[in-house]
Amino acid sequence: MSPALATDARVVVIGAGIVGCSLADELTARGWSDVTVLEQGPLPAPGGSTSHAPGLVFRTGPSRTMTEFAKYTVQKFGALEADGLPCFDPLGGLEIATTEARWADLHRKAGLAASWGVHGELLTPQQCKQLWSLLDEDTILGGFHTPDDGLARALLACRAQMTRAEGRGARFLERHTVTGIERADGQVTGVVTDRGTFPADHVVSAAGFWGPVIGAMAGVDVPLLPLAHQYATTEPLPELDGRDDVRTEAGRPILRFQDRDLYYREHTDSAGTRLGIGSYAHRPMPVDPFAVPAFDEAPVMPSSLPFTEEDFAPSWQDSVGLLPALGASRVAEGFNGVFSFTPDGMPVLGESRDLRGFWLAEAVWVTHSAGVAKALAEWMTDGRPSLDLHECDLYRFEDAQRSPAYIEDRGAQSFVEVYDVIHPLQPIEAPRPLRVSPFYARQQELGAHFLEAGGWERPHWYEANAPLAEGLALPERDPWSARYWSPIAAAEAAATREKVALYDMTPLRRLEVTGPGALGFLQRMTTNQLDKKPGAVTYTLLLNEAGGVRSDLTVARLAPDRFQVGANSGADLDLLLRHAPAGVQIRDITSGTCCIGVWGPLARDLVQPLTRDDFSHQGFGFFKAKQTYLGHVPVTAMRLSYVGELGWELYTTADLGLRLWDTLWEAGREYGVIAAGRSAFNSLRLEKGYRSWGHDMTTEHNPYEAGVGFAVRPAKGEFLGRAALEGISEQNVRRKLTCLTLDDPAAVVLGKEPVFVDGAPAGYVTSASYGYTIGRCIAYAWLPASAAVPGTAVHLEYFGEKVPATVAEEPLFDPKMTRIRR
Structure with a gap:
């Protein structure tokens, strides 16, 4: 059994504040008794943030994960007493x-x-x-x-949990200042203090604002201020x-x-x-x-x-x-x-990939302390938390977001924004621009309205397309839904459906997986059948051991031993790197490459004259890839479409990106080509029923609940999470990701609104956008399977108003896939 799952594992927790005490209690409750908590100050009030915390516990916020942390904190601390006090x-x-x-x-x-x-x-x-x-x-x-x-009485909660953990074998040692972290062969082996060394299979840094100090001893960056x-x-x-x-x-x-x-x-x-x-x-x-x-x-x-x-x-x-x-x-x-x-105001949780057995539980306030401890204890003892933690993952920050200057700037802004009213699309103000695609100059010339994510500047619409929006009959929006939106998005969506548009897809993460064992490795890690001839592209899933959706991927087999993987986050790269066997190389190629999506009924008319290769439907089928040239630019072309129209994702190196854009732009003039942004993109993908990982589905959902069971091929053999899916199908799940359309064509919601069935809360919206092609707002929501029946009447609550909606058959647009397979 690996150290991560051994019941006799030696654990050293650094810090006896509310997180360290809660974690010791949670670990020992799960049978791990060899737990030592080291504290540099005196107990029970060692002098960290816990010692002066005001103890406020407000559970509700825009993050479901943080709310669940806080709910558990209330539940647990509500049942604890110390010295007869609650x-x-x-x-x-x-x-x-x-x-x-x-x-x-x-x-x-x-x-x-x-x-x-x-x-x-x-x-x-x-x-x-x-x-x-x-x-x-x-x-x-x-x-x-x-x-x-x-x-919450933090110090009393610490004492109560210390007593329980000590009763199960844990020990708490005060006035032990950590001076070093021992390691061997990439594995943590112990903690050095001014009063001796403590061997360990797992070390958890729960040191609060001293987290960066402990991290430095372990060679692990801790992005907090x-x-x-x-x-x-x-x-x-x-x-x-x-x-x-x-x-x-x-x-x-x-x-x-x-x-x-x-x-x-x-x-x-x-x-x-x-x-x-x-x-x-x-x-x-x-x-x-x-x-x-x-x-x-x-x-x-x-x-x-x-x-x-x-x-x-x-x-x-x-x-x-x-x-x-x-x-x-x-x-x-x-x-x-x-x-x-932290730069985004969320905790930093997880195990270091570079130093196995070294865990972080940092930037955690009393409000969320017990919930975080429970999730981390599950992660350490069971190999996974029961709650989705992607918002708190150690590897969620890009390299460009881990500089000391960025952490200081954004950490300070997180403080400023603690009580601000934050719109779900609101971008950071600085430092910007930080990451830009090779097309950035052209996008500026077209009047791109940029929002930001992952450090990337992302066009959401282009002012150059304003004339196309003149005369469009669109419902008037309320001030909240009108923020970070423009009617130009409707024009760009229409142009994509009627002609052809260019979309900047550069920010999507790209990984290169190579080596003689690459196919076998990806087969074991993902759900779909990847053993296809070079030139095949496959939509597949990464699951955890419980069958939850860790991510969805597109995997292109470009050569027998070379694959390009379209991923979602740094956590995907982290997972693959942790599991990669000797001989398999994984490289993040995002920064050195770029991508343009060319989509619309005239996409083939635009692209075919630029290449000598056959881009007909017979010569270049759906979910296929070719390495070719468009004009003077070498590209990897993939016949994919996230908007439900004919087209390709075109990849090239960053140094040739501008030339690729200009080549497509000039060739597309006679077809009325436009540049289109993420606002139109999101509308089009919801009309087509395409899922967005992290919004519509997470590790808390299995593929059949999420409507992506078609990407699971149990017959191909063993893969991560396969056993957990045995006996599950779309017919026997108890909840489903469900398509809703709002009854009033003028109504709009944005996401996370509650859904009521028969007047009672039954679920919540994951993604929402106005569907310009169908003429009403679309919302995807998690609902009980009994309510996820087309025609079922529900209502959503938007700023206190009841908004009627109806469960719809999906996809709403082109259900027979005729447009995408022309």
């Missing part, structure tokens, strides 16, 4: 709105709560005041109340007396005033009840983790920095405006507490 107080949470934008966002958040299974309700100003009597109800428009959220966050407490307020007692610390819901980047919680002791105020409204204050003093050298504790009153002054005035009773009080004490932020 580790979680279900006080509820109250978010109030003082602007129309925030009030609309709270309606959207109520929809997210329904999608993710969190109970919540929207309140009037008067109802908000009943929960928080100090509020000036004239300043607020309403609130969102989640009665099961509340206050520690930043200081202001927290102040008032003098005792008589207005708060009467509802709290020392046992519960607080009696009112945790209050968030996000329009001013503020939150409030009560602190009750023998002197009375004070108000704690946390602020994200100040300038970012980065902290060098390598310069943070040890516990005995810090004035208070390492994570507590001196309070900067001048930074807090505006927040105090905003607080007095919301809670007028504060006008007679003052700040009694405060500090700037250090927390961890």
Whole structure:
């Protein structure tokens, strides 16, 4: 048995904060008893972020994964006690709105709560005041109340879990400063401290803002930035007396005033009840983790920095405006507490590929701590987590996003945006442009409107096509759905259906897999039959051991021992590299290559005159590949189409990309060629029913549920995840990814909205876009199989409004595939 699955594995966890204690509890509960937790400070309050964390637990957010983490934290801590005191107080949470934008966002958040299974309700100003009597109800428009959220007592939860873990064999050692990580042959072997060395098969860095320090010892980059966050407490307020007692610390819901980047919680002791105020409204204050003093050298504790009153002054005035009773009080004490932020605000979880057995559990707040620990413990003991973690994966960041400058810039912006209203399409503002395709100059000339993903500039529409949109009869959009959208997208979609368009597909990840064992390796890793003649292209899946969809791939066999793989993320490359046998080479060729999608009924008319090879349907069939020349440019052409039209993906090296674009553009003038963007692309792919991994399907879904069971060929032999699919079919699954069309042609949704069947929440939307060809919005959603029957009436909730929809037969466009196979 491998070290990752051995029940007698020796585990060393670095850090006895809330994550380390939770992980020790979760691991020992699963039978791993040889667990040592090392802490540089004194226990039970070692001086990291846990020691000063305010303990707010609000579960609802745009990430389902983070919501599930928080839900488990509430569930677990709600059942724990230490010294007869509860580790979680279900006080509820109250978010109030003082602007129309925030009030609309709270309606959207109520929809997210329904999608993710969190109970919540929207309140009037008067109802908000009943929960928080100090509020000036004239300043607020309403609130969102989640009665099961509340206050986690982090240090008590640490103690409770330490006691349970110690009872199962774990040990917690205080005042052990880690000075090195031992390794041999790419495997971690131990942890060196100032008080001895501890052998280990697994080492978990749960060091919080010291994560980069521990990572450096292991030779592993940890992309996080520690930043200081202001927290102040008032003098005792008589207005708060009467509802709290020392046992519960607080009696009112945790209050968030996000329009001013503020939150409030009560602190009750023998002197009375004070108000704690946390602020994200100040300038970012980065902290060098390598310069943070040890516990005995810090004035208070390492994570507590001196309070900067001048930074807090505006927040105090905003607080007095919301809670007028504060006008007679003052700040009694405060500090700037250090927390961890990543470039995208999400945790960093997973095992290093370069140092096996070295795990990261970093940038995790108390809110999500128990959920993260459970997922990581499953990963370590079972080989996989039950929850999809692609948003938190260690390898989600591109190389261009791992520079110290990028981490500092984006980490600081993550702090600024903690309470901002973020649109699902909203791009980062800086650093841009970072990664551009070879066509970037031409795209700028055409007035491309760029959004960003993975560091890439991605055109979403082109102003040059504005004349094509004149006179189009399109429904008027609400302000939210109109952001990052243009009616030009409708014109570009129509041009793709009627003529021909060029799409920049360069940001899609491309891997080259070579070597005498390449075919056998890819056969074992993926679900479809790849043993075909060179020139074949196959759509296939990467599964985990439980049969969940880790990714979907297109695999082109370009030679007997050479394959080009179209992948989704760095996690795909990571998985393949971990499993590749000797003699198989895997290389990421994305940055050195580029791709143009040429799609539309006139695609062949455009491309055929540029090559001497036969691009007819008989000479170049669907899902085939050829290496040829278009004009002066060598290309790898693949007969694929993600938009449901005739066409090809054309690949060449980056140095020839501009020449390829110009060649196609000049040849296409007589056919009315246009450049088209991602907005039209997404509409077209949903009309065709094509799935988007990470949105429509993840490791939590099997292929038959997701509607991609056609890519599974059990008869070909053994492959990863095959055994888990035995006995499963599209006929016996209990849930399905389902196509919905909105009944009102003017209605639009964007994704993650709850879906109601017979008036009760039954699922949620994964992807949505207006289908310009069919004249109404399309939404894909996860629903119980009993409801996924064409003709079933459902409704979606969009900003509090009920939007009727109907389950539709898919695909909505060209179900017989006649257009794509011309």
